[in-house]
Amino acid sequence: MSFTPFNALVRRDLHLFFTDRRAVIMSFVAPILIASFFGYIFGGVTNEAAPSKIRVAAVDQDGSGMSGKLVAALSADQALAVTAEPLDQARAEVRVGHTVVAAVIPKGFEQHAARAFVRGMDKPEIQLLYDPSHGPELAMVNGMLTQHVMEVVSGEVFAGQNSQKYLDSGLQELNRTPGIDPAIKRALQQMLGAIGQLNAGARANPQAAAAAGGFSMPFTVKTEPVTARRGQAYNGMAHAFAGMSVQFILFMGIDAGMMMIYQRRSGIWKRMRAAPISRFVLIGSRAASAAIIAMVILCVVFSFARVVFHVRIEGSLPGFLLVCAAFSIMTAAFGLLVAVLGKTPEATRGLAILATLILVMLGGSWVPAFLFPQWLQRATFAVPTRWAVDGLDGMLWRGLGFDAALAPVAAILGFAAVFGALAVWRFRWDTSA
Amino acid sequence: MLELRGLHKRYGDLVAVEEVSFVVRAGETIGLLGPNGAGKTTTVSMIAGLLRPDRGQVLIDGGEVRGETDPVKRKMGLVPQETALHDELSARDNLALFGALYGMRGPGLKRAIDAALDLAGLAGRARDQVATFSGGMKRRLNMATALLHDPQILLLDEPTVGVDPQSRNAIFGSLEEFRRQGKTLVYTTHYMEEAERLCDRIVIIDHGKVIANDSLDAVRRLVPEVNVIEIDIENAGADGWYAGLRLLRDVESVGIEDSLLRVAVRDLTDATPRVLEWLREHGYRYGHLASQRADLETVFLALTGRKVRNS
Numbered sequence: 014m015s016f017t018p019f020n021a022l023v024r025r026d027l028h029l030f031f032t033d034r035r036a037v038i039m040s041f042v043a044p045i046l047i048a049s050f051f052g053y054i055f056g057g058v059t060n061e062a063a064p065s066k067i068r069v070a071a072v073d074q075d076g077s078g079m080s081g082k083l084v085a086a087l088s089a090d091q092a093l094a095v096t097a098e099p100l101d102q103a104r105a106e107v108r109v110g111h112t113v114v115a116a117v118i119p120k121g122f123e124q125h126a127a128r129a130f131v132r133g134m135d136k137p138e139i140q141l142l143y144d145p146s147h148g149p150e151l152a153m154v155n156g157m158l159t160q161h162v163m164e165v166v167s168g169e170v171f172a173g174q175n176s177q178k179y180l181d182s183g184l185q186e187l188n189r190t191p192g193i194d195p196a197i198k199r200a201l202q203q204m205l206g207a208i209g210q211l212n213a214g215a216r217a218n219p220q221a222a223a224a225a226g227g228f229s230m231p232f233t234v235k236t237e238p239v240t241a242r243r244g245q246a247y248n249g250m251a252h253a254f255a256g257m258s259v260q261f262i263l264f265m266g267i268d269a270g271m272m273m274i275y276q277r278r279s280g281i282w283k284r285m286r287a288a289p290i291s292r293f294v295l296i297g298s299r300a301a302s303a304a305i306i307a308m309v310i311l312c313v314v315f316s317f318a319r320v321v322f323h324v325r326i327e328g329s330l331p332g333f334l335l336v337c338a339a340f341s342i343m344t345a346a347f348g349l350l351v352a353v354l355g356k357t358p359e360a361t362r363g364l365a366i367l368a369t370l371i372l373v374m375l376g377g378s379w380v381p382a383f384l385f386p387q388w389l390q391r392a393t394f395a396v397p398t399r400w401a402v403d404g405l406d407g408m409l410w411r412g413l414g415f416d417a418a419l420a421p422v423a424a425i426l427g428f429a430a431v432f433g434a435l436a437v438w439r440f441r442w443d444t445s446a
Numbered sequence: 447m448l449e450l451r452g453l454h455k456r457y458g459d460l461v462a463v464e465e466v467s468f469v470v471r472a473g474e475t476i477g478l479l480g481p482n483g484a485g486k487t488t489t490v491s492m493i494a495g496l497l498r499p500d501r502g503q504v505l506i507d508g509g510e511v512r513g514e515t516d517p518v519k520r521k522m523g524l525v526p527q528e529t530a531l532h533d534e535l536s537a538r539d540n541l542a543l544f545g546a547l548y549g550m551r552g553p554g555l556k557r558a559i560d561a562a563l564d565l566a567g568l569a570g571r572a573r574d575q576v577a578t579f580s581g582g583m584k585r586r587l588n589m590a591t592a593l594l595h596d597p598q599i600l601l602l603d604e605p606t607v608g609v610d611p612q613s614r615n616a617i618f619g620s621l622e623e624f625r626r627q628g629k630t631l632v633y634t635t636h637y638m639e640e641a642e643r644l645c646d647r648i649v650i651i652d653h654g655k656v657i658a659n660d661s662l663d664a665v666r667r668l669v670p671e672v673n674v675i676e677i678d679i680e681n682a683g684a685d686g687w688y689a690g691l692r693l694l695r696d697v698e699s700v701g702i703e704d705s706l707l708r709v710a711v712r713d714l715t716d717a718t719p720r721v722l723e724w725l726r727e728h729g730y731r732y733g734h735l736a737s738q739r740a741d742l743e744t745v746f747l748a749l750t751g752r753k754v755r756n757s
Contacts, residue, residue: 021546280528287524288547
């Protein structure tokens, strides 16, 4: 068997691809540009840069010492950028998107909060006005607000200037309230009385009073990114380059399929079929050239990422190459399937691009798959792009070993086999008039 | 020798080719004639192995082509109706590619490419992108590409469609050279004058069937004593105005192209006065009158009742 026709067809495809300026830009420049952009947004090269703060407006309608301390505590939070504003202005700022959340501290907050803290009744309502396009930030602000309210209110009740007044008020309400189990009532009276005695002692000794300070968070948090190895900072570019490479290589696969459709229309296909070569040479050469181009794209794009953004293969290099090779083969099969299922180039291109965008979206190329709902995370294992992105992530920044590449490679090759079999099965070999 | 035995091809309910059989002897040039959709290209596609016939056989030198990789396919060269070239590649690269499909490489391929470029008159443009070529240059290269591997049989599927007169002459010059070299040509066309100029034998296909298969003179004799009166009508009427002429004695067929009325008659002496009298009686005036022997166009019209072109 002579490989001359096979080699000639592969060389032809490579020549046509690399002399097509649009194809080269789409396959090499576009993924680099877009991956750089996404990588920057999702953390950049390291996490050393300060994360952007959530813009919060504090509307203090109470004007009390307690509400002032609460605003000060919020302002001191590293995660928040707090400005004090009147209600109307705060609402307007949220509506135009300049502020994410406005926290409205109502009149009478101090009085009601202290009483509610002791007796759990008549709670003041802090209103949160929020930008509905920032749902996750609302949850974060809510959590931080809870923390600061608990710290400030407990501090005021247990060690503030008005502490005894709040305790006395609490005791009176406790005594007035009917229906409480006598044993529980007695215990609560003893607890409030003991706090009062504690505060009296503390007032005699101011240093001890300062140390008391009310409730505080009973723990501190230390964060550590778990990456390839201890002390290795996460490089957000790694995932972005993996995702965008997958996307644009699939686009290249579409172009490879489109080329076959154009060849069938131009008569070149007739001329090739008239030659004494098998259909496996015709299809195989097309698949081989697409796979080679995909590998070249992956190598160039990740070389760029390595040099410019220091994206390293922290895991197994053979595993990385194996994932790349498997995905390249899958892309070739995908291109063949596009060529087979397509009727007209125009309609085929539109549908294939739509299918590819869905595949890459579900595969986690745009945003990491862990942000998806659980059911969707499970469902995305049914698309090859998820395996490709996970495989590349594993070999790049997660620093996993060769073994971890085997499952993604097997899955990707499985998809390649299915796509390839469908393409061969549905291929219209006869060339009519 | 190329032999077609009972070729049959159907697309759904449409019978594209029905029991087509003919033989092309070595060194012979046959014209496969018929209107668009008659089944010419389907027949050529089955000869070239692009289409599998539902029934029948294609034999080359007595042997059937077996499989896609059968070396017998090297004996044939196909010039498709479309210009089957890569516009993005140079003329030389196109030739190198299609030569390689026949296993050619090295110095042999280079010699064949140089010869093909000379034949196509494109030696000076060998390294230019095909995209920069005129339509005629592409057609010439399209044909040269089929000759790289020196096939015995050349299948030409309407190779002059859309070609300027200069390139058409160049293509014809090449084809006549192939004839002199003893190659076998199967030439499909609906240009009758091309078939008359080039072909030893004519196979007329209509509705997928062979309705004539003989030498040019013999085909002409299929409609004996037919002559054609050509009359340039000055005031032609609405569609079908000339239908009454067909009812006259000795009139075989009537057709019109622009203002030129063509009336095929068996006996010029008897029929001409009747035709002219009919025109005068119906108020039609004419500015020019001529007669000629039946050509292929007329033969086709007489055999099928249809014109070849634009049918």
